[in-house]
Amino acid sequence: MRIPPTAPGLRIGLLGGSFNPPHRGHFHVAETALARLGLDALWVMVTPGNPLKPRDDLPSLATRIDAARRLMDHPRITVTAFEAHFGSPYTWRTVERLAAMHPQVRFVWVMGADNLASFHRWQHWRRIAGTVPIAVIDRPGASMTPLSAPAALAYARHRLPEIDAARLADRPAPAWTFLHAPRNALSSTDLRRRGLAG
Structure with missing residues (x-):
C-alpha cells in the first residue's frame, strides 16, 4: 500500500488499472513504455476498482x-x-497527489490506445492531462479510432512526434505521444468472458 521508493530526477511511468485479470497485453504495454520512453522505472498501480466498470466480478x-x-x-x-491507501479510485487525484509529493520526479501516465478512446469520460480528465505527460501505446483494433477521440482532438497541438518519445518525460504537461509497437491482442474483458487467466 506504500508508494514505491523514488528520487529526484527519475523518470517513472504510471500504468494503472483494475487488472482483472492481468495479462500479456498489459506486460506488452509496460515493456513498450520502458523501452521507448527512456523511463527509469514503471509502477503498475492495481486499483481498488474502475469507477466506469461494474465490480460484481472483481x-x-x-x-x-x-x-x-x-x-x-x-x-x-x-x-x-x-x-487504496489514498482512498480514491480517481486518476486525477492520484497524479495530482504524486506530483505534489514528488515535484522533482518526472511522472508519465501510460495507457493503451483503447483507453484513449474513452479518456474524455474519466473524471476531470483535463486535470490529468494538465498534470503529467501521457504515453498512449497502440492496441489491436484501436489505432485510428482513439486518434479521433475527443481527448486526442482536444490536445492535438500538444502531441509529441513518436520519434521524439524519449523526450516526453521532460516535457511540461499537457504533452502526449502515440507509440506504435508490435500488437498484443489480449484483453481482460475477453479473458473474463472466456473464463481464462492471462
Whole structure:
C-alpha cells in the first residue's frame, strides 16, 4: 500500500488499472513504455476498482496484486496498490497527489490506445492531462479510432512526434505521444468472458 521508493530526477511511468485479470497485453504495454520512453522505472498501480466498470466480478485487491506481480517480472517494474491507501479510485487525484509529493520526479501516465478512446469520460480528465505527460501505446483494433477521440482532438497541438518519445518525460504537461509497437491482442474483458487467466 506504500508508494514505491523514488528520487529526484527519475523518470517513472504510471500504468494503472483494475487488472482483472492481468495479462500479456498489459506486460506488452509496460515493456513498450520502458523501452521507448527512456523511463527509469514503471509502477503498475492495481486499483481498488474502475469507477466506469461494474465490480460484481472483481476479485480481491490482494488476488489481483499477486497475479500482476507474477506476470510483471521485470527489474524496473514495481507492482503497487497505493491508490487504496489514498482512498480514491480517481486518476486525477492520484497524479495530482504524486506530483505534489514528488515535484522533482518526472511522472508519465501510460495507457493503451483503447483507453484513449474513452479518456474524455474519466473524471476531470483535463486535470490529468494538465498534470503529467501521457504515453498512449497502440492496441489491436484501436489505432485510428482513439486518434479521433475527443481527448486526442482536444490536445492535438500538444502531441509529441513518436520519434521524439524519449523526450516526453521532460516535457511540461499537457504533452502526449502515440507509440506504435508490435500488437498484443489480449484483453481482460475477453479473458473474463472466456473464463481464462492471462
